[in-house]
Amino acid sequence: MEALYHQTNRMVLETQEYFHNLDRIVGDDSEQINKEIQDRLNSISKNCEKLSIMLFKEPLAKRHNTKLKLDQLKYDLQHLQAGFRSYQFAKQRKKQDELEREQLLSRRFTATDSDNTTILIDHNLQHQQSLINVNNRTDELLNAGMSMLNNIREQGMSMKSTQMRIRNIANTLGLSNTTMRLIEKRVQQDKYILLGGMAVTMVIIVVVIVYF
Structure with a gap:
């Protein structure tokens, strides 16, 4: 059990380091890091489940301290999962905003008169500003x-x-x-x-x- 605990704790620390690289890497490398983080979170979760079962096989004298360490691992895992979900949501929202902005900028305006053209342009400028915000x-x-x-x-x-x-x-x-x-x-x-x-x-x- 001690070996599995140290292995899982090391995975937690390595996953935290991966988070620091998310903003600095783009393109395919970014997707690869996202996948790596998700895989590691899944592995940490499975290891915590195994450790929870193994805990009851520990001697009573060691069980108390072992449970404290296991609780800390679960606590770290919950925070990493929450942070990763927040990051993915924000990233997806930003990608959608950029797509809508590109579609707006590439739209061609066809107007029947100057008044309609002015109204249409004003509306789209407001929409563009909203997307920027x-x-x-x-x-x-x-x-x-x-x-x-x-x-x-x-x-x-x-x-x-x-x-x-x-x-x-x-x-x-x-x-x-x-x-x-x-x-x-x-x-x-x-x-x-x-x-x-x-x-x-x-x-x-x-x-x-x-x-x-």
């Missing part, structure tokens, strides 16, 4: 998604470090299992609060892009 908002969403992923990585590393310090302090002070469970419960609550805040933020951004 949407495109700008999509870029902001992409940047927000990448920033969120960076924060996820930093928070994950911070939480791992904090958990290690808590365990070391607990061993030094001889804290009871009940006290440790209370600490773990508070950590889990903090995770849910963070996830909820991120979800609300993403919903607000998507609503602004779609309806405004």
Whole structure:
């Protein structure tokens, strides 16, 4: 189980590095990286399922610490999946906006009189400006998604470090299992609060892009 855990944790770190290359690579290479990220997320998810089963075969003395490490892996996976979905949505929306803008610019105007021509041009100029605004908002969403992923990585590393310090302090002070469970419960609550805040933020951004 220890070997599978380290393998999965290494995959999480490598996947986080792949996210940093998404904005710098275009064309076929970009599609390849997207596929690689999706494959890695699927593999990490399967490994977490295997680890969950193997956890109950661990000795009772090791099971507590092993469960903490497994919970952290699942937490990292959830954040990576959420960030990747956000990135894909923003990328698809940007591609659609660019396609609509190209179609608009390539459209030929046929007017019966100068007044109709002016009205048609004004309407299409407004439409074009609207598309530009949407495109700008999509870029902001992409940047927000990448920033969120960076924060996820930093928070994950911070939480791992904090958990290690808590365990070391607990061993030094001889804290009871009940006290440790209370600490773990508070950590889990903090995770849910963070996830909820991120979800609300993403919903607000998507609503602004779609309806405004």
